[in-house]
Amino acid sequence: MTDRQKDHLQSLGNNKAASIFDYDPSLLETFENAHPDRDYFVKFNYPEFTSLCPITHQPDYASLYISYVPAQRMVESKSLKLYFFSFRNHGDFHEDCINKIADDLIQLMDPKYLEVWGKFLPRGGISIDPYVNYGKPGTRWEQVAFERLSHHDLYPEKIDNR
Amino acid sequence: MTDRQKDHLQSLGNNKAASIFDYDPSLLETFENAHPDRDYFVKFNYPEFTSLCPITHQPDYASLYISYVPAQRMVESKSLKLYFFSFRNHGDFHEDCINKIADDLIQLMDPKYLEVWGKFLPRGGISIDPYVNYGKPGTRWEQVAFERLSHHDLYPEKIDNR
Amino acid sequence: MTDRQKDHLQSLGNNKAASIFDYDPSLLETFENAHPDRDYFVKFNYPEFTSLCPITHQPDYASLYISYVPAQRMVESKSLKLYFFSFRNHGDFHEDCINKIADDLIQLMDPKYLEVWGKFLPRGGISIDPYVNYGKPGTRWEQVAFERLSHHDLYPEKIDNR
Amino acid sequence: MTDRQKDHLQSLGNNKAASIFDYDPSLLETFENAHPDRDYFVKFNYPEFTSLCPITHQPDYASLYISYVPAQRMVESKSLKLYFFSFRNHGDFHEDCINKIADDLIQLMDPKYLEVWGKFLPRGGISIDPYVNYGKPGTRWEQVAFERLSHHDLYPEKIDNR
Amino acid sequence: MTDRQKDHLQSLGNNKAASIFDYDPSLLETFENAHPDRDYFVKFNYPEFTSLCPITHQPDYASLYISYVPAQRMVESKSLKLYFFSFRNHGDFHEDCINKIADDLIQLMDPKYLEVWGKFLPRGGISIDPYVNYGKPGTRWEQVAFERLSHHDLYPEKIDNR
Amino acid sequence: MTDRQKDHLQSLGNNKAASIFDYDPSLLETFENAHPDRDYFVKFNYPEFTSLCPITHQPDYASLYISYVPAQRMVESKSLKLYFFSFRNHGDFHEDCINKIADDLIQLMDPKYLEVWGKFLPRGGISIDPYVNYGKPGTRWEQVAFERLSHHDLYPEKIDNR
Amino acid sequence: MTDRQKDHLQSLGNNKAASIFDYDPSLLETFENAHPDRDYFVKFNYPEFTSLCPITHQPDYASLYISYVPAQRMVESKSLKLYFFSFRNHGDFHEDCINKIADDLIQLMDPKYLEVWGKFLPRGGISIDPYVNYGKPGTRWEQVAFERLSHHDLYPEKIDNR
Amino acid sequence: MTDRQKDHLQSLGNNKAASIFDYDPSLLETFENAHPDRDYFVKFNYPEFTSLCPITHQPDYASLYISYVPAQRMVESKSLKLYFFSFRNHGDFHEDCINKIADDLIQLMDPKYLEVWGKFLPRGGISIDPYVNYGKPGTRWEQVAFERLSHHDLYPEKIDNR
Amino acid sequence: MTDRQKDHLQSLGNNKAASIFDYDPSLLETFENAHPDRDYFVKFNYPEFTSLCPITHQPDYASLYISYVPAQRMVESKSLKLYFFSFRNHGDFHEDCINKIADDLIQLMDPKYLEVWGKFLPRGGISIDPYVNYGKPGTRWEQVAFERLSHHDLYPEKIDNR
Amino acid sequence: MTDRQKDHLQSLGNNKAASIFDYDPSLLETFENAHPDRDYFVKFNYPEFTSLCPITHQPDYASLYISYVPAQRMVESKSLKLYFFSFRNHGDFHEDCINKIADDLIQLMDPKYLEVWGKFLPRGGISIDPYVNYGKPGTRWEQVAFERLSHHDLYPEKIDNR
Ligand SMILES: [Ca+2]
Ligand SMILES: [Ca+2]
Ligand SMILES: [Ca+2]
Ligand SMILES: [Ca+2]
Ligand SMILES: [Ca+2]
Ligand SMILES: [Ca+2]
Ligand SMILES: [Ca+2]
Ligand SMILES: [Ca+2]
Ligand SMILES: [Ca+2]
Ligand SMILES: [Ca+2]
Ligand SMILES: [Ca+2]
């Protein structure tokens, strides 16, 4: 049984974890990148993110789009799901959630590149979409990060609140 | 109670403000950027903007897309909503509304970068979409602003007035 | 100059009227149906409706879809626009706006059939869509009205608040 | 050369006709229905209709959807195009255009059933969609016409004026 | 201050209630139907519904579409939101949630007609969409309920799990 | 090897047939309905239909939608494809193609019910969509055919010629 | 632990079952309908169906839409998934798959009403969409089944093979 | 009364002008740019453009997308509408219309940058979309014009002639 | 009569040509570019392309998107249509069709820049989209061609074979 | 008979190969690039990819988008289809499938450039989209590969798991 298979099964069996709905980055687990000599992208689409407003304690909802270029370690997707669950009853502002997710994944994987885009549902008619990215200092991805930030969302999607 | 919580609650309780429908940039409030060492984007989608034509006094409608890179201060979203309300009975041309909103937010937050795109409903079969952006002089965002302006709307959305 | 041309021009020249943003059904004007021997439909699409919440005085927005079968009189569309403008600073609940619009148009035109469907933008994550219809008592349209009500919105559109 | 081929070629060669942009129902030509024993539908989609406002003389635009069940004669599509062209500089209200088109086609073809739906571009933020239909008196299509009218547009398309 | 204004403000001030995320139908409040002599529809679109799987305790998500014909009482929308919040940490199967919501709203309002359609996100590649409706026994809406059930979802939307 | 397997393989091996691009209904083959005691629908979607204008010999294109309720025999789909190919260099008017296809399939299968809807690309800005249907005389499907014809295309798709 | 919880967990733990990719209706399990006194719909959307062509052994793909009105027993969704998996390496014609699925679910649940609609990907440019439905003999759902069959797919979706 | 208000009202009152449907660039009027120190974009969407084929005199239709960066003068939108009307009975090839519109607006406003994209309806199955742009010589916009031209329409929209 | 008018009419009258369905680049005709001092784009959208598979002789279908920057000569669109018709019964692989069309148009017009993108319908579940471009050697468009090739289709459209 | 025709027919006749559903890159065949002096793109769209999860052995599904710039050899599309089939019962992680496909095609064709983008269906609410690309070392395509990787997916598609 490989390292990854064990990680995967540990999450699969760890259904108790799913009942813990408070922010816990220690839920995140990694496996080894099988293609460390190639720079490539992996994207996670997660339209089921929810957290709480830290002031009113009312629910917030977002679709998350996370892309990264792995170095040695990659985040295991089932543990990522449990980590997302841990925001369910956690109060935080939109932009803090997105920064925190980026920080936790950088800390976890030490990737070459990573970006997190959250598209939240409107409150008071306004929806807020924070976008955070990162390129590993000292690599060519540091410059890529700034270029991607510079070109972020040049052609925004149409929003009509329905 | 943090600075931001107070700002937020002040707006929440300030329902009288909502009944004032004339242009008032003093409604805008800020809170402190919790991630000042990272350049990142925050976007507001606001498809509920309305103002008046300064000549005929008939209503105009627009979807606003505002993106910025915060420096020290960030605009509080509920105060932003009240600020938008303050255009409701205010007469101004499309391009002046968009320039004014950009100026007010630059003045308020002193951001690294900011852009405002208004997409108005058609009058006489023509719809008008002004786009204004800004990069803080002396930073790398000054150059980014020109590059984003240069690449603005290269792939326009389809419009059929229905 | 026909009756309709006069009505039309009266509205065109009546720009002062446009500056009055409080509910006024007397703004509505009619012209004569040129095809009184044929039952046919006329639909108005109006995605620019706005009024105020009667409690918080915050703006509400809706797309209105109004269909009717004319009898002798038909509503002049420019006067209808001015009538819609008159809700701009008027406070009323969603379902009361829609009932009121239906009542005013029935009163004005005495149509064979009429329906008003309002699709409002969400507040608190919930959007509300009232639908009111009417068939002239004693005509076959009375029964049609109930049948259309019975089949109303069997296949609702997808809503995701973005 | 069949009857239909001659009609078709007459229109193809009749390019002078295309330069006449005033309403002329005599442009319409027919050919014989090759399947007179079967009741079936033929629909014309024509998103290129334009006429003038009879008061302001400004252009109006519509997409026309015409469906009919032929009896003995069918309208030749190239002559139909020329007939539509003849509205180009002709002033008429939306609902009168649609009634007139229905009347002309009924007069021309004596069909079992016919309907005309015009979806016009908005003026003053309001778009107007007249719908007229007809079933030949004394046939089962007379009752169908009323049933189709009764069920007309129960699920209206979304309109946002963009 | 009217009955409805009081209900509304009670909910607005009742922010503590929002922090209670366990199922509680007593959160629902009503106001009086201002148009009791007219049968008309009110629809709520709520794409932000979330509950827990009763077995794995993992989150489920649904878009709810609720339509009803009011009799004397109507559900206040802010209380409806709080009621929906109360499912957040509550474990229940999809079809039980939808039946329960229907039962609670029938109990609350005693409406002439009511339907609840839940469209859940997929689990294991399968998404589940329960639909429940009700017509008040002894009224014409009892028969309408069966007819609407009979014609339910004849033209299902396209689903591709992305 | 079943009857159907033989039919299927005969078509698969019959590639010469594909090079014959003139109308040939003898290409159609059938297999036996395995569920003769159940009335059910089978639909073919074929967006690749092309024929020639019988006058100008220029190509025409259509999407075909064919639905039927089988009795004893069902059309084999690969032979259906070859039959469609046989229109490629064949000149015929739109409504004649659709009537002919319906006639050939009725002749071939003697189905309980059948309908053919062709949606052609525009010529001269007008697109033509013939619709033919059939219910076996003396069965309940004869009445269904008229009811489906009566309700045909009540909610036409949006066409903009782009 | 309820009956349903046991069923659910049996499937969850039964991962070996997932490795069996040949048709096996015995994989299907039921739980008890908690609302037996109400007629209501449950729909399953499953866009991940795949089987093999019985002649060429090449894969086929379909989106399945299954709706039913439960009587006493309801199909457990995880067992339904395993049942769908069992078609993966199973050879069968499109219409036989859909008939078989309908038969198996009727056999399993003895529902009041059930329908299965399969929308397959095109082969040779043609896509095939079988639709089967059933109403329990001797109940009002027998008549509903014929009415739903009669109105099946009156407004077909647009297909362009891309 | 400002300069712009006078221009605007002159156009509003100038309804006679609307009846002149032959090409007349003198209809164009300007007002002063209120933000001359900022480079920003203004876009006009005009899906109602129509002219004539110079050879067959049959109507052509296009959606126009015009974007520019103003210098001292800006085009008044109502005069722009009248200018577009002046093409109604004017014969010109697609690419000549677009070049002419660009030339007229450059001549009128002396802008820093301007682009005109016309998307015409198909004739003979082919639709033609000319795109012209311009950067004021000697400014940085001269280089931007070439870069925008170089990146023009890299991701073309899907066209299917329906 | 200008050069272009003659070319155009020659094609219009040349209906015999349309009956020739074998590949013939000599059908292509040009007219003179009226704006030779300006670099601008012209795009042709042609969703009606069809040819034959050179091995099985079965039909292939594609949407073609052709963009170019003219030098002295421009391709006449009606002759382009006849040229496309000439592929109808011609056997060629997808990528050879697209290369051949590019070569023929380069040969014909000697343009500054040209690109041809073919999007074919799927065969065996796979669709193939060749893209060829060209910049005139020794001009700045040579470098643009490589840059456009380098950025080709970075954001591919969603394909689901339906 | 050319080299390519032979390859093609070998695959067409090789139906036994289709019944082998375990990973086999030796199924891939090539033909010679007929345009070796031109750098151009060929894209394959394949929305029918399926493999197994290596741990649970449950099916995974993806849409594959593969683009490449050929050198001397090109992959034959029917052999590509068989190669994709060979993943059907093969267990592999998403990112390993995509890397493996890229490696096999690079090995097979020695292309100038190649990219593989897999968009998988969600599991646990998360969908994973790996993207791998390659530019031949020592050519200008090596640098293009990094630039395309740097600009990958800047504008992600909207995902909602339905
Ligand atoms: Ca809107
Ligand atoms: Ca939405
Ligand atoms: Ca307009
Ligand atoms: Ca249009
Ligand atoms: Ca909201
Ligand atoms: Ca939306
Ligand atoms: Ca308008
Ligand atoms: Ca629109
Ligand atoms: Ca799919
Ligand atoms: Ca989707
Ligand atoms: Ca056309």
Ligand SMILES: [Ca+2]
């Ligand atoms: Ca279209």
Ligand SMILES: [Ca+2]
């Ligand atoms: Ca499609």
Ligand SMILES: [Ca+2]
């Ligand atoms: Ca598609």
Ligand SMILES: [Ca+2]
């Ligand atoms: Ca097509």
Ligand SMILES: [Ca+2]
């Ligand atoms: Ca959603």
